[in-house]
Amino acid sequence: MRISDIGMRFGGLWALSEVSFDVERGSVVGLIGPNGSGKTTLMNVISGVYKPTTGEVRYAGKRIADVPAYDVCHLGIARTFQIVKPFASLSTRENVAVGAMYGRNGAKRSTRASFERAQELLEIVGLARVADRPAAELTIPDRKRLEVAKALALDPDVLLLDEVMAGLNATEVEEALELLRDVNRRGVTLIVVEHLMKAIVSISTTIVVLAEGRKIAQGAPSEVLASPQVIEAYLGSRWVKRQEQLKEIEAQRAEAMRIQPPEATA
Amino acid sequence: MSTALRKIGLGGITGNRTALFISLGLMVLLLLVPTVLPGYQTLFRTILCFVALAYGWNIIGGYTGYVSFGNMVFFGLGTYCAALLSARGIDNLFADVGLAVVVNAAFAAVVGFPVLRLKGHYFGIATLGTALAVTDIVGNLDIFGGTGGLKVTQVDEAHFAIYYYAAWLVAAGAIAVTFLVARSKLGYAFVAIRENEDAAAVLGISATKYKIIAWAISAAIAGAAGAVYARGNGFVDPSIAFAEDFNVYPIVMTILGGTGTVAGPFVGALILSGVNETLGHTFLKLHSLFFGAVIVLVVLLLPRGLVWLIGLRGGVRTWIKSLQAYKA
Numbered sequence: 001m002r003i004s005d006i007g008m009r010f011g012g013l014w015a016l017s018e019v020s021f022d023v024e025r026g027s028v029v030g031l032i033g034p035n036g037s038g039k040t041t042l043m044n045v046i047s048g049v050y051k052p053t054t055g056e057v058r059y060a061g062k063r064i065a066d067v068p069a070y071d072v073c074h075l076g077i078a079r080t081f082q083i084v085k086p087f088a089s090l091s092t093r094e095n096v097a098v099g100a101m102y103g104r105n106g107a108k109r110s111t112r113a114s115f116e117r118a119q120e121l122l123e124i125v126g127l128a129r130v131a132d133r134p135a136a137e138l139t140i141p142d143r144k145r146l147e148v149a150k151a152l153a154l155d156p157d158v159l160l161l162d163e164v165m166a167g168l169n170a171t172e173v174e175e176a177l178e179l180l181r182d183v184n185r186r187g188v189t190l191i192v193v194e195h196l197m198k199a200i201v202s203i204s205t206t207i208v209v210l211a212e213g214r215k216i217a218q219g220a221p222s223e224v225l226a227s228p229q230v231i232e233a234y235l236g237s238r239w240v241k242r243q244e245q246l247k248e249i250e251a252q253r254a255e256a257m258r259i260q261p262p263e264a265t266a
Numbered sequence: 267m268s269t270a271l272r273k274i275g276l277g278g279i280t281g282n283r284t285a286l287f288i289s290l291g292l293m294v295l296l297l298l299v300p301t302v303l304p305g306y307q308t309l310f311r312t313i314l315c316f317v318a319l320a321y322g323w324n325i326i327g328g329y330t331g332y333v334s335f336g337n338m339v340f341f342g343l344g345t346y347c348a349a350l351l352s353a354r355g356i357d358n359l360f361a362d363v364g365l366a367v368v369v370n371a372a373f374a375a376v377v378g379f380p381v382l383r384l385k386g387h388y389f390g391i392a393t394l395g396t397a398l399a400v401t402d403i404v405g406n407l408d409i410f411g412g413t414g415g416l417k418v419t420q421v422d423e424a425h426f427a428i429y430y431y432a433a434w435l436v437a438a439g440a441i442a443v444t445f446l447v448a449r450s451k452l453g454y455a456f457v458a459i460r461e462n463e464d465a466a467a468v469l470g471i472s473a474t475k476y477k478i479i480a481w482a483i484s485a486a487i488a489g490a491a492g493a494v495y496a497r498g499n500g501f502v503d504p505s506i507a508f509a510e511d512f513n514v515y516p517i518v519m520t521i522l523g524g525t526g527t528v529a530g531p532f533v534g535a536l537i538l539s540g541v542n543e544t545l546g547h548t549f550l551k552l553h554s555l556f557f558g559a560v561i562v563l564v565v566l567l568l569p570r571g572l573v574w575l576i577g578l579r580g581g582v583r584t585w586i587k588s589l590q591a592y593k594a
Contacts, residue, residue: 047468069467079468087461089526090279090454098458101451102470111451150469 001046001158001189005055008041008213015041016213020055023158028180028190030204030221032197034233037210039193040082043162046191047079048072059158073103078156080147082163082193086135093118093131095146099153121149125179140167148179158189165196173199201225209233279329279457280448281527285573289532293441297434300427307430311498313539314433315491319516320523320531321440322487327517328525329453330480331460332382335513336393339400340370340485342507344492346404349416349502357419359432362493370489371482378478385463397513405504415503418496429498436494440487445528447483456480457526515542518557522564524571533572 001023008016016038023029031039044050046057048064057064060075067075087095096118100109109117122128125145130138138146144164151159165176177199184190184203194200200207201221209217209224211233217224224230232240280286299310319341327333344366351361381392404410421428447453455476458466463473496502515538516531523534538560545556567589568575575585 049464068472069464070470070472073468073470081465081468085462085465085468087458087465089461090457094279094454098454098466098471099469101454102458104470106451106470111449114451154470 001057001059003042003046003055003057006042006045006052006057007054008038008045008050009053014053014213016045016052016210017054019210019213019215021208021215021218023189023191024206025157025189026184026187027205028184028192028203030200030207031191031193031210032195032200032207033210036212037233038213039210040162041213042210043079043160043191043193047077047160073154073156076104076155076157077160078103078151078154078158079160080144080151080162080164082166084140084143084147086138086143086146088134088136090135091132092127092135092138092142092146093122095135096121096149096153099150103154105155118149118153121152124152124182125149126175141172144168152183156188158191159183160191160193162193163195165194165199177203197225279453279526280445281524281529282573282576285524285527285529285533285576286445289441289529292536293438293532297431300430304427307427308498309543311430311433312495313535314430314437315495316512316515316519316539317437317532317535318433318440318491319488319512320519320535321437321444322484322491323516324444324520324525324527324531325447325456325487326480326484328520328527328530329447329456329460330477331456332385332477332480333390333517334393334481334484335390335517336395336397337484337488337516338508338510338513339397340374340488341492341495341512342401342404342504343370343373344489345496345499345502345507346410346416346492347489348493348496349411349418350409352418352497353416359428359494359497362497363432363436363490366489366493367486370485374481374485375478378481379474382474382477382481397508401504401508404507411503413504415501415506418500418502420497420500426498429494432494433491433498436487436490439490441528441532443483443487444531448528452476452479460526514557518561518564520571522560522568522571524573527571527573530571530573537572 003023004020006016006019007014019042031042033039041050045052046064048067048069051065059077062075064072064077087098090098093115097114100106100114100117101111106114119128119131122131125148127142127145127149130142135143135146144167148161148164161180165173168176173196180190180192180203192200192203204221206218207221207224208215209230216229216233217227228240296310296314300307303310319337322340323334323337347366347369348362351357351365377396381389381396384392405413410416447456455466455471458469458471459473459476466473492507499506516535519534519538520531521534522538523532524530541556545552564571569589
């Protein structure tokens with residue numbers, strides 16, 4: 001998947017500009033950035049919900065913007081929503097089955113096969129215990145799981161996950177990560193938006209950092225997090241300046257020590 | 267259906283089972299009307315037409331969630347299909363119903379392209395507008411007999427029961443179609459659109475396509491009801507074909523019985539027709555007041571209809587609790 005020169009304007013505001021990066025097959029791309037940096041907007045562009053003002057997202061030789069919203073999943077791209085959207089009156093299992101019926105392999109699946117697939121996925125994401133409850137009755141963490149199950153029901157090659165771990169406790173985050181690793185091992189490319197730095201570092205092969213709608217860094221998790229621009233974006237320029245000042249003071253002190261070692265005066 | 271299948275949730279979105287069985291039982295009993303209660307044949311034939319109309323409305327308004335106020339137009343066109351065939355000397359119920367189904371499905375698909383882009387109130391108003399426009403067009407064209415109407419050839423009185431059975435078949439067909447839709451992938455596409463069109467699109471459902479399918483099915487059922495009604499009535503003019511009753515009653519019936527269920531429209535149609543008939547004789551015009559009261563009470567106390575009430579376990583307390591949940 002190639003994301004090139006994406007710009008997205010809402011009225012007078014550029015939510016995204018000149019964002020480009022490639023997503024390798026089978027990789028896990030972590031998309032991070034402070035609040036309002038354009039992560040969800042980018043997810044919406046990649047999944048075809050928004051048509052970008054400039055640039056394009058190409059996947060499997062097609063421009064996503066040219067594909068109608070309901071056909072994006074047939075290309076092999078699935079996504080979850082940060083603000084969950086279950087079909088409230090349907091049961092949890094039915095919610096997932098709808099994905100299995102109309103997703104990528106839906107045309108080949110009978111109603112029965114779709115329900116069986118839904119049941120499998122519910123067991124994988126840990127929702128089998130509430131399979132027959134109306135989706136409206138699910139707790140928030142369960143709704144997040146349901147989003148993942150619905151997206152997986154589309155049999156995607158690329159899965160976009162928008163803050164599926166928000167609101168989960170430490171154990172649940174560990175379970176979710178294990179689930180995502182498992183999905184990735186089956187050959188599904190993941191693009192993950194998450195605030196939880198620990199989680200994203202542990203799962204991503206590449207991290208892309210957005211700030212104010214621009215890409216400010218890209219690379220392996222450890223090097224990206226050490227980058228001064230990223231630290232500045234997260235902790236503010238004053239913090240960075242203070243660090244620099246401290247470093248300078250430290251350097252001056254070291255210099256002073258070198259010229260006049262304390263032992264010499266003694 | 268095996269219990270194993272039910273365990274994995276393959277029951278579909280048919281609604282309460284008990285209500286469905288009761289409805290099917292009553293439907294079979296209705297077959298006896300011409301032999302047991304010949305005097306009430308006309309009344310029950312009309313009721314069966316309302317049953318079919320309610321089922322037609324339920325597909326678009328109940329399952330797909332697009333509240334149409336224009337389904338009478340399909341009923342009306344159905345009646346004229348029969349009248350026009352009759353005017354050309356073709357007197358065959360199968361031809362009437364066949365033509366009505368084809369014409370209405372096609373008409374709904376064509377009108378649906380622009381109209382189904384609208385949502386909520388706008389869709390409702392557009393359907394009502396379409397219905398009023400078609401009423402005026404039909405009333406002013408000579409081929410439709412203008413406001414003077416058209417005569418529909420009938421069989422002789424001794425064989426009148428045939429119209430009753432035709433209406434029964436159309437109603438039964440409407441129930442069967444609804445049941446099949448609710449058990450199939452199609453039904454789930456409709457409900458997904460009702461619950462959240464954007465989320466449905468993400469799962470690969472083309473909202474436009476399935477809304478048009480839903481409306482075409484809805485229109486075909488209403489048209490078939492119109493065709494047999496016209497034959498039974500023997501005469502068609504705009505005030506009969508496009509009567510407001512055929513528009514409003516099916517909606518109220520479906521809401522009373524339970525939208526988006528297989529038994530709901532039948533339960534609602536039977537109860538309201540019965541009450542309407544009794545009150546209509548006693549109070550004449552006042553019965554429309556009763557309809558208004560029913561709408562208000564149902565919306566307030568039974569937002570999901572009688573069928574849902576039958577399936578409710580836990581008595582009054584659960585009912586009040588779920589009402590609060592519904593309003594929240």
